[in-house]
Amino acid sequence: MMGSVKSALTIAGTDPSGGAGIQADLKTFQERQVYGMSVITSVVAQNTLGVQDVKHLSIDFIEKQMDAVLEDIFPQAIKTGMIATVEMMQLIATKIAKTNIPYVIDPVMVAKSGDSLMEDQSRKAIRDVLIPLATVVTPNVPEAEILVGFDIKNQQDAKKAAKVIVDDLGAQSAVVKGGHLPGEAVDILYDGNDYYYFKNVRFDTKHTHGTGCTFSAAITAELAKGKSIKEAVELGKAYITDAIKFSLELGQGNGPTNHWGGYRLKGLPNQEGEIK
Numbered sequence: 001m002m003g004s005v006k007s008a009l010t011i012a013g014t015d016p017s018g019g020a021g022i023q024a025d026l027k028t029f030q031e032r033q034v035y036g037m038s039v040i041t042s043v044v045a046q047n048t049l050g051v052q053d054v055k056h057l058s059i060d061f062i063e064k065q066m067d068a069v070l071e072d073i074f075p076q077a078i079k080t081g082m083i084a085t086v087e088m089m090q091l092i093a094t095k096i097a098k099t100n101i102p103y104v105i106d107p108v109m110v111a112k113s114g115d116s117l118m119e120d121q122s123r124k125a126i127r128d129v130l131i132p133l134a135t136v137v138t139p140n141v142p143e144a145e146i147l148v149g150f151d152i153k154n155q156q157d158a159k160k161a162a163k164v165i166v167d168d169l170g171a172q173s174a175v176v177k178g179g180h181l182p183g184e185a186v187d188i189l190y191d192g193n194d195y196y197y198f199k200n201v202r203f204d205t206k207h208t209h210g211t212g213c214t215f216s217a218a219i220t221a222e223l224a225k226g227k228s229i230k231e232a233v234e235l236g237k238a239y240i241t242d243a244i245k246f247s248l249e250l251g252q253g254n255g256p257t258n259h260w261g262g263y264r265l266k267g268l269p270n271q272e273g274e275i276k
C-alpha cells in the first residue's frame with residue numbers, strides 16, 4: 001500500500017504544444033511526486049511561436065469541472081493560472097473560499113509571445129477577488145507592475161511590490177520574479193514579516209516557454225506536501241532553475257522547460273525509469 005498520496009489541482013488554460021498552462025502544471029506535479037488534477041478555464045491554440053486563438057469554457061462548465069474534482073478527490077493545494085474573465089474569477093473565488101488549503105496564484109496576464117491571456121477588466125478583479133485568498137502570489141515584473149500600480153526597475157522596487165501585494169492587497173505572501181529584470185535571476189519573497197532572496201545565474205537561453213507556470217506549479221506541489229511557504233519557494237526555484245538550464249530546443253520559437261532537468265545532470269531515465 002502507498003503511504004498517504006498528496007494531490008494538487010490546477011485551474012488554468014491549455015497549451016497543446018505542452019510547454020505552458022495545464023500541461024506544464026501536470027508535468028510538474030508528477031515530477032514532484034504529487035498526484036495532479038486539472039480544471040480547464042480556456043482552451044488555447046498556441047505553441048512555442050505564440051497564441052493563435054482562444055476559446056473560453058462557459059462558467060457553468062467550469063463549475064461542473066470544479067465540483068467533479070472537489071466532491072471526489074479533495075486536493076491538498078490549488079493553483080490558478082490563466083483565468084481570462086471577471087465571471088470566471090468570481091466563480092473560482094467562491095469555490096476556493098470554501099476550501100481551507102494552500103492556494104497559489106500565478107497571475108497570468110500576457111504570454112511570453114506578447115499575446116494577452118486576460119481581459120482588461122479582469123486585471124482589477126484578480127486584485128480584488130482572488131488575491132486576498134492567496135497563500136502565495138507569483139507575479140513576473142510586468143504583472144506585479146499592474147497589480148501595484150508603479151514601475152519596477154530594480155530589486156528595491158520588486159521588494160516594495162511584494163510588500164504591497166501582502167500588506168495592501170491581502171495575500172499571505174508574494175514572490176516577485178526577477179526573470180524580466182537585468183542581471184542575475186533573483187526572486188523576492190515577502191511573507192508579511194521577512195524578505196527572502198532566491199538567486200541564480202541567468203542562463204543565456206530563449207527557451208523559456210512556460211517558466212512561470214512550471215515555477216508556480218512546483219511551489220503548489222511542495223505546499224501540498226506540507227512544506228512551509230519559504231521551503232516551497234526554495235524548492236520551486238531549484239526546480240525551475242534546472243528546468244531552464246536544460247530547457248528543450250523544441251519548436252521554432254521559445255522552447256519549453258525541461259521537467260527532467262535534474263535527471264539530465266546524471267543522464268536521462270531509460271524505458272524502465274532507471275537513471276544511469
Ligand SMILES: Nc1ncnc2c1ncn2[C@@H]1O[C@H](COP(=O)(O)OP(=O)(O)OP(=O)(O)O)[C@@H](O)[C@H]1O
Pocket residue numbers: 110111112139140141177178179180185186187200201202203204205208210211212213215237240241244
Ligand atoms: N534566463 C533565465 N535564467 C535563469 N532563471 C530564469 C531565467 N528566466 C527566468 N528565470 C527564472 O524563472 C522563473 C520564472 O520567472 P519569469 O520572471 O520569467 O516569469 P514568467 O511568468 O515566466 O514570465 P513570462 O511571462 O515572461 O513567461 C523565476 O524563478 C525566474 O527567476
Ligand SMILES: Cc1ncc(COP(=O)(O)O)c(N)n1
Pocket residue numbers: 012013014015020021022044046081082108110111112113117208209210211212213
Ligand atoms: C494557458 C497558458 N497559461 C500561461 C501561459 C504563460 O506562459 P509563458 O508566459 O511562460 O509562456 C501560457 N502561455 N498559456
